[in-house]
Amino acid sequence: MITFEGVTKRYGDGTVAVDNLSLQVPTGAVTVFVGPSGCGKTTSLRMINRMIDATEGRILLDDRDVRSIDPPTLRRGIGYVIQQAGLFPHRKIVDNVATVPYLLGWDKKKARARAMELLERVGLDTKLAGRYPFQLSGGQQQRVGVARALAADPPVLLMDEPFSAVDPVVRTSLQDELLRLQAELRKTIVFVTHDIDEAVKLGDHVAVLRVGGRLAQLADPATLLAEPADAFVEGFLGKDRGIRRLSFVPASVLALRAEPDVPGWSVVLDEDGRPAGWRADGGDGLLPFGSFDVKKDSLRTALDAALLAPSGAAIAVDEDGRFAGVVTREVLDEALPRARAVPGDG
Numbered sequence: 001m002i003t004f005e006g007v008t009k010r011y012g013d014g015t016v017a018v019d020n021l022s023l024q025v026p027t028g029a030v031t032v033f034v035g036p037s038g039c040g041k042t043t044s045l046r047m048i049n050r051m052i053d054a055t056e057g058r059i060l061l062d063d064r065d066v067r068s069i070d071p072p073t074l075r076r077g078i079g080y081v082i083q084q085a086g087l088f089p090h091r092k093i094v095d096n097v098a099t100v101p102y103l104l105g106w107d108k109k110k111a112r113a114r115a116m117e118l119l120e121r122v123g124l125d126t127k128l129a130g131r132y133p134f135q136l137s138g139g140q141q142q143r144v145g146v147a148r149a150l151a152a153d154p155p156v157l158l159m160d161e162p163f164s165a166v167d168p169v170v171r172t173s174l175q176d177e178l179l180r181l182q183a184e185l186r187k188t189i190v191f192v193t194h195d196i197d198e199a200v201k202l203g204d205h206v207a208v209l210r211v212g213g214r215l216a217q218l219a220d221p222a223t224l225l226a227e228p229a230d231a232f233v234e235g236f237l238g239k240d241r242g243i244r245r246l247s248f249v250p251a252s253v254l255a256l257r258a259e260p261d262v263p264g265w266s267v268v269l270d271e272d273g274r275p276a277g278w279r280a281d282g283g284d285g286l287l288p289f290g291s292f293d294v295k296k297d298s299l300r301t302a303l304d305a306a307l308l309a310p311s312g313a314a315i316a317v318d319e320d321g322r323f324a325g326v327v328t329r330e331v332l333d334e335a336l337p338r339a340r341a342v343p344g345d346g
């Protein structure tokens with residue numbers, strides 16, 4: 001657990017970057033600091049590993065004031081990932097990843113073996129290990145940055161806009177990869193971003209900061225979207241938060257109709273039992289369909305599937321893509337208002 005207790009940072013020129021910030025970052029979860037440019041996200045993050053020292057207040061890492069730990073020792077237990085990876089340009093990828101193990105005095109063979117294992121873990125081909133950073137794409141460099149931060153298996157990971165410099169497709173895959181890794185590793189992660197969509201996707205907890213480094217709201221993503229604390233948070237969340245909230249409701253709440261039809265329409269299945277399209281009664285052409293995975297997807301995906309279908313009904317499939325049932329408009333009509341309740345409120 002990382003605890004901010006009344007932390008203030010005033011820079012030499014009088015700028016108050018962070019103002020009396022108190023919050024807790026729970027162990028084993030992802031806490032995202034999000035907010036507009038200049039709201040003190042990076043300053044807050046860097047005070048954890050003492051790249052910046054607080055002016056007032058204290059930061060506790062598992063009950064120890066970070067000011068009482070010398071920075072090199074502190075940083076050995078804290079991985080750090082920044083935008084554009086910050087790799088050493090003249091070191092091969094494998095040696096970039098092994099940086100901290102080398103510093104810790106591991107022998108070269110063991111450090112390199114660890115680096116190769118991590119490259120695989122973050123989804124990189126180990127053939128890239130002998131290359132230099134400039135020979136990798138931006139997305140690949142970011143993965144190397146994550147691998148490097150994980151090399152000494154630190155319990156805490158600080159990530160400062162790590163995926164901001166890559167295109168949206170690569171960014172999505174890096175985010176998915178981080179979620180996959182985190183499900184396995186359960187690190188205590190503090191992640192800084194200015195992108196609210198990234199924040200609600202990655203965060204178990206989201207701290208919204210306002211300029212001046214003051215905490216506007218700390219909540220889990222579903223609660224944040226359901227109950228923004230004030231007009232600033234509401235504005236920052238954007239206009240379609242009603243739809244985005246549906247991402248946090250599992251589609252499994254929907255009652256399925258087992259028969260592959262709704263009035264006026266039927267689902268045509270292929271020989272493996274996978275949906276091939278909708279057919280209108282009396283028609284013979286196949287029309288496109290939307291489907292959702294009944295176990296994995298959210299109410300948002302189910303609604304999207306219904307909106308894409310000419311019948312207005314969503315097709316549910318199992319993990320193998322086989323027909324599992326139909327969600328009628330009536331079922332959706334009933335489920336959507338119920339999704340307004342904040343999860344956890346019963």
Ligand SMILES: Nc1ncnc2c1ncn2[C@@H]1O[C@H](COP(=O)(O)OP(=O)(O)OP(=O)(O)O)[C@@H](O)[C@H]1O
Binds near residue numbers: 016039040
């Ligand atoms: N070394 C410094 N000296 C003076 N002011 C600084 C210094 N570093 C940052 N600041 C100011 O402190 C405030 C917070 O900066 P910080 O970089 O923490 O914000 P941020 O939320 O991470 O912003 P961004 O999203 O634009 O990176 C800003 O007003 C910034 O100009």
